[in-house]
Amino acid sequence: MLMKLRSLFAALAVAASFGQVVAAQEMSFFRIGTGGTAGTCYPIGGLIANSISNPPGSRACEDGGSCGVPGLVSTAVASNGSVGNVNAINGGAMEAGFSQSDVAYWAQTGTGLWEGQPAVEKLRLIANLYPESIHLVARKDAGIASVADLKGKRVSLDEPGSGTLVDAKIILEAFGLSESDIRPEYLKPDQAADRMRDGAMDAFFFVGGYPAGAIAELASQHDVTLVPIAGAEADKLREAYTFFATDTVPAGTYDGQDADVATLSVGAQLVTSADQSDELIYGIVKALYNENTQKLFAAGHAKGKMITLENATQGAGIPFHPGAERFYKEAGALE
Numbered sequence: 001m002l003m004k005l006r007s008l009f010a011a012l013a014v015a016a017s018f019g020q021v022v023a024a025q026e027m028s029f030f031r032i033g034t035g036g037t038a039g040t041c042y043p044i045g046g047l048i049a050n051s052i053s054n055p056p057g058s059r060a061c062e063d064g065g066s067c068g069v070p071g072l073v074s075t076a077v078a079s080n081g082s083v084g085n086v087n088a089i090n091g092g093a094m095e096a097g098f099s100q101s102d103v104a105y106w107a108q109t110g111t112g113l114w115e116g117q118p119a120v121e122k123l124r125l126i127a128n129l130y131p132e133s134i135h136l137v138a139r140k141d142a143g144i145a146s147v148a149d150l151k152g153k154r155v156s157l158d159e160p161g162s163g164t165l166v167d168a169k170i171i172l173e174a175f176g177l178s179e180s181d182i183r184p185e186y187l188k189p190d191q192a193a194d195r196m197r198d199g200a201m202d203a204f205f206f207v208g209g210y211p212a213g214a215i216a217e218l219a220s221q222h223d224v225t226l227v228p229i230a231g232a233e234a235d236k237l238r239e240a241y242t243f244f245a246t247d248t249v250p251a252g253t254y255d256g257q258d259a260d261v262a263t264l265s266v267g268a269q270l271v272t273s274a275d276q277s278d279e280l281i282y283g284i285v286k287a288l289y290n291e292n293t294q295k296l297f298a299a300g301h302a303k304g305k306m307i308t309l310e311n312a313t314q315g316a317g318i319p320f321h322p323g324a325e326r327f328y329k330e331a332g333a334l335e
Contacts, residue, residue, distance in 0.1 A: 027056060030074040030284075032270070033085035033097030037078050040209060040303055041098045041268065044129065045076030047300045048270065051293040052284045067290040069283035082163065083113065089273050090120045096276075100132060100207070101243035101267040103163050105317035112166045122274040124321035126281060127288060128314050130306035131265035133210050133247050134167060138203040139196055140223035140256070147175040147229060156185045156192035156204035167266065168205040170241065174233045193218040203227070207266060209303060210253050219254040226254065230262035237264065243317030267315045268303075274321065281323030288312075289331070309333050 032049055035041030052068040059065025068074075077094065079085055085097025086107045099107075106112030110119030138144040142153060150172070157179075158164035165186065172178060187195065192204035193214045206212055218224055226249055238244045247265035251258055272281065287293060289309045297304035313320075313333050320328065328334040 027071050027073050028280075030072055030095045030280075031093075032074060032076050033079040033088050033094040034076050035079060035081045035098060039081075040301075041081070042076060042078055043301055044268075044303055044307075045098060047297055047304060048288065049074040049076045051290075051296060052287045054287075061290070061292065067292050068287045069280065072280075072283075083107075086120055086123060086271070089123065089271065096126060096270055096272040098129075099269050099271050100163050101128065101269050101315050101317045102167055102241075104269055104271050105241070105243045106166070108318040113161070113163065123318055124272055124274050124276075124324075125316055125318050126270040126272050126285060126321055126324050127307075127312045128267040128269050128316065130209070130268050130303045130311065131245060131247050131314075132208050132268055133249055133265045134171070134229055134263050135206040135208070135210070135212060135215060135249070136171075136203060136227040136229060136263070137193075137196075137206065137215055137218070138225050138227050139199075139201075140225050142202040144203055144225070144227055146227065146231075147171060147233070148177065149227075150175075150203060151177060151181050152183070153202040154183045154185065154200070156187045156189075156195070156201060158205055158207075159186050159188055163266070164205055164207045167207060170237065171205075171229060171264075174237045190214045196224070197222060209268075210249050216254055219256055223256060224254070226257055226261045226263075228262045229264050234262075234264055241317075243267070243315050245315035265315070267311075267317075269317075271318070272321055276321065276323075278321075278323040278326065281321045282327050283323075285312075285324045285327040289327075 032045050034045035053072055053074045054066040054068035054070050055073050056071060061067035082099040082103040086099055088094035089097050104123060106114045107120040108123040144150060157168040189206040192201055195201035243266055244264045247263050249261045249263060251260050297307045309331060313328055
């Protein structure tokens with residue numbers, strides 16, 4: 001009888017310890033909406049998902065293993081981009097996603113692209129990742145040296161429904177122009193570049209990381225110039241719209257570009273919902289800016305080198321998630 005009791009207690013002890021292990025290894029999942037598989041957001045999203053994941057049984061960070069959030073399994077999900085990601089976060093289909101800073105601002109405030117739609121008031125910023133530069137490309141012989149010189153010219157503002165179109169209108173207005181002051185067209189950048197090759201387009205706007213393929217190809221075949229978006233007008237823009245940041249396209253980025261060109265940028269941002277727990281988002285941000293993770297980003301993708309603590313709080317536009325804000329204040333990146 002005594003032996004049976006001992007065996008029973010031993011079995012109960014094993015079961016209890018097994019239950020503790022299972023409890024300690026409970027997993028949570030964190031889906032990140034990115035963009036199309038051919039773009040920059042998808043591979044960067046994969047790097048981020050790997051860096052913040054730390055499944056049960058992973059090697060410790062200090063031993064060369066994952067420096068992510070214990071028990072977290074994150075995946076990068078291909079998507080249609082900023083608008084789709086914001087809607088997915090709002091609807092609970094994604095825990096986080098990539099968004100241009102301007103789109104995030106419009107969604108959170110119910111303005112711009114979100115005019116007439118309910119504002120996504122719970123949208124919160126995890127981190128600004130890397131800049132997407134605003135390119136204003138012009139034919140070299142069109143006599144366009146500044147935004148103000150676009151008056152009377154044939155200018156493509158990008159297609160309806162795009163963030164670039166809204167940005168272009170804002171920039172025109174800052175320099176004293178409206179759509180009625182130019183001869184506007186609404187084409188994708190590659191279509192606008194084709195029109196420029198044919199001599200039927202004077203300038204076009206494009207928002208994206210440099211070097212942009214369509215512009216690089218155009219510059220290699222035709223004399224074009226990158227028009228600066230700078231000066232007092234640009235400074236006022238940044239004051240009025242906090243999602244804009246100063247930027248520079250370095251000399252030599254495109255054929256025929258002999259000098260640095262000052263411009264503005266919008267951030268490629270990682271956003272989430274205010275409903276996500278403070279501790280989880282704090283852990284995610286801490287993992288992103290861990291020294292080991294930073295090395296992986298720099299080695300993993302050209303844009304990965306720009307995912308730094310210094311860039312994380314630039315051009316915010318929308319409120320930070322409290323968990324992210326706590327980390328940035330502790331790290332001295334926010335006051």
